[in-house]
Amino acid sequence: MHTMWKGSISFGLVNIPIKLHAATEDKDVKFRSLHKECHTPIKYEKICPVCEKELDIKEIVKGYEIAKGKFVIIDEKEIKELSGANEEKAVEIIDFIKMDEIDPIYYNRSYYMSPDGGTKAYGLLRKALMQSEKAGIAKIIIRSKEQLAVIRVFEGILLMETIHYPDEVRKAADVPNIPTADEVSKKEIDTAILLIDQLTTTFEPEKYHDEYRSQLLELIEAKKNGKEMIAVKQKEPAANMTELMAALQASIDKTKPKTAKQPARKKAATKKGVAK
Template sequence: MHTMWKGSISFGLVNIPVKLHAATEDKDVKFRSLHEKCHTPIKYEKICPSCEQEVEAKEIVKGYEVAKGKFVVIEESELKELKGGGEEKAVEIIDFIKLQEIDPIYFNKSYYMSPDGGGKAYSLLRKALTTSEKVGIAKIMIRSKEQLAVIRVFANTLLMETIHFPDEVRKASEVPNIPSADNVSKKEIDTAILLIDQLTTTFQPEAYQDDFRLRVLELVEAKRTGKELVTVKEKAPVTEMNDLMAALQASIDRTKPQADKKPATKKKKTTKATKAK
């Protein structure tokens, strides 16, 4: 499993070296955008609309838009200074709470945590969380963004789940057209509850699947085995001869209209001797 972060967890005076691994993966069917004419993958280039030229990564700086078309430029060195101690690969557990106190709307992404040489300390935290039935609240810096996180035990493994800060969760009161009262009859409620009871079961994740993704993959396989494949049209290698021939042909094409014109009839010169006759 790929290691995406290395650092340590600390609670009190206990320090636990750990590695971070993504606990989930995106299995969406990904399509490439092709040119319909030749089936070549489309390139996406970073173009400056003002200079009308491609911009290299080293020429790009960060800017925060304070008004329409007006930006404050922030240097990487300034951001690094603001991170301070957060730049260090450390996760400090600042509080312990009950997991039930966190609404699922706050959860963002999950990461497995494996010990990086501190097996005993890792086991200590895992056992303490399990026995106390608590989870740890911590802060961590991932990809230049400070994250609030929950550290808990999942399948005998420490799991870190990043959670949204309160100001990142939109207020439910701002959702439009929500009815203020339940204008339903008792019979309707009883029928709905009966239906819920009939459909109630224990949660078994393996019982659910992405049917649309599977249908797309079946379609891809059917086209592949049926030889409905398209091939990228190979670009002819550019050589000096090709360039020369193209230039010569362009020159010929450019002069063709002039060659097709009939030459103007020359007038005979009139001399004094001719006039005298």
């Protein structure tokens, strides 16, 4: 597993050398832009639309837009000095909290943490987090950006999950067209809860798959081997239910567990019993 960052975890006077490994990966199917005539990949060219010329990397500077068309220019040297002053290769745990206190909206990306020496201290933090059922809130600088993170135990490994700062999460109150009151009857609520109960199961991540990506990879493989791609069977569209109760009842009927049919009694045996 590729090491993407090396440093240490610190809490109090404890220091644990660690390595970070991306715990997730992007499996999107990516395409290159090609010239239609000769299938040559198209290069990304930095061209100034005003001067109408291609620019060298030395002719490009960084600017922050303070108003439309107005920029503050920041020199690359200034950025390096600023990031260098803050970039300590350390994950500093500043607080310990319970995991259920963090809403999932804050989560960003996950990283496995492996010991880079100091296995005893690594094991100590892991055991302490498990027994206390707590997680550490930490700060870390990755690629010149200060990140807020949570450190917890996952399947016997220390896992770091970067989380958004509060000002990076948009306010729910700003979402438009949210109804202020629920105009539903008790019968509709009870029926909806019954449907939820019927669809409730144990979370098994292995049973969920990216169907679109699988179909896209099959199409690529078929084209690579010069084969015709079999048309994908389309799912039947849901019936257009105008009434909420009708839609709920239809959903319940569709998801209701099928019961085994009881074997029919033999008529002959019944007749024989009557004759007696």
